[in-house]
Amino acid sequence: MSDFLKDAPLGHHSEYVDTYAPGLLFPVARSEARDGLGLHASAEMLPFHGVDVWHAYEVSWLNARGKPMVAMAEFRVPCNSINIVESKSFKLYLNSFANTQFSSRKEVIETLEKDLSECAGGPVDAIVQTLDEAARSTLLQVSGTLVDQIDLELNQYNYDPELLMTEQGETRTEQLYSHLLRSRCPVTGQPDWATLVVRYKGAPISAASLLRYVVSLRNHEGFHEQIIERIFLDIMERCAPEDLTVYGRFTRRGGIDINPFRSNYETLPQSLRTVRQ
Numbered sequence: 354m355s356d357f358l359k360d361a362p363l364g365h366h367s368e369y370v371d372t373y374a375p376g377l378l379f380p381v382a383r384s385e386a387r388d389g390l391g392l393h394a395s396a397e398m399l400p401f402h403g404v405d406v407w408h409a410y411e412v413s414w415l416n417a418r419g420k421p422m423v424a425m426a427e428f429r430v431p432c433n434s435i436n437i438v439e440s441k442s443f444k445l446y447l448n449s450f451a452n453t454q455f456s457s458r459k460e461v462i463e464t465l466e467k468d469l470s471e472c473a474g475g476p477v478d479a480i481v482q483t484l485d486e487a488a489r490s491t492l493l494q495v496s497g498t499l500v501d502q503i504d505l506e507l508n509q510y511n512y513d514p515e516l517l518m519t520e521q522g523e524t525r526t527e528q529l530y531s532h533l534l535r536s537r538c539p540v541t542g543q544p545d546w547a548t549l550v551v552r553y554k555g556a557p558i559s560a561a562s563l564l565r566y567v568v569s570l571r572n573h574e575g576f577h578e579q580i581i582e583r584i585f586l587d588i589m590e591r592c593a594p595e596d597l598t599v600y601g602r603f604t605r606r607g608g609i610d611i612n613p614f615r616s617n618y619e620t621l622p623q624s625l626r627t628v629r630q
Contacts, residue, residue, distance in 0.1 A: 373453040378472040379442035386579040396433035403432040403615040411608035414450040425487040427480040434475025493625035497528030500564040512573040516565040517591035519556040539574040547603040555594030581613040
């Protein structure tokens with residue numbers, strides 16, 4: 354664990370505060386992870402744009418008459434924000450709403466956006482839905498080529514970007530995806546699971562090589578955002594597509610999931626949950 358993260362709540366025993374406490378939010382500078390990826394600290398120098406989409410499934414507060422309200426929330430943190438919000442501090446912060454009265458859902462949203470934007474050092478958008486509203490959303494049906502179906506003998510479970518390669522053939526536009534992405538939290542060592550979506554235009558990326566590469570990340574440590582940015586950079590370096598999008602849909606931990614989206618040509622489509630989320 355870096356010295357900077359030693360004061361973060363992740364990996365440590367924490368008391369659960371249930372009255373509004375914005376001071377619980379803990380920022381982590383994006384530069385902490387990007388330095389290790391060889392990325393320039395300046396947002397203008399990034400080879401991609403994108404957003405981190407957080408979903409919170411355990412949101413509750415008291416209305417003006419003291420009645421408990423429950424909801425689900427979506428937060429969008431731009432990838433050019435100065436900081437990410439450390440995930441456990443995010444959970445603790447949301448828990449602090451439980452016994453706090455708000456006059457309306459609008460006040461809850463305004464409070465969330467203000468506090469999270471200050472912590473992230475960039476504008477964070479929040480959507481808060483009732484459970485009935487959230488139930489109307491459909492699940493994400495990922496299309497394209499599922500590389501997991503390729504029958505391969507695999508034995509490389511340590512990160513190896515050199516496994517990525519292209520094949521002979523004309524430039525193509527396609528989508529490859531895998532449900533086998535697994536990495537590990539750099540603080541706790543706990544596993545993080547995700548569906549990985551890769552959309553590109555360029556020389557054909559070998560689906561088998563992408564599968565081998567995804568499996569090689571199985572024991573690799575990194576925050577969700579760092580893992581997806583690493584994959585983006587590796588594919589750009591090894592396969593050199595003209596257009597590239599890398600999207601990770603991670604399963605939830607502590608009632609929150611994180612879904613980083615990075616692209617050099619498109620914006621995030623509607624955020625829908627996968628079957629595991």
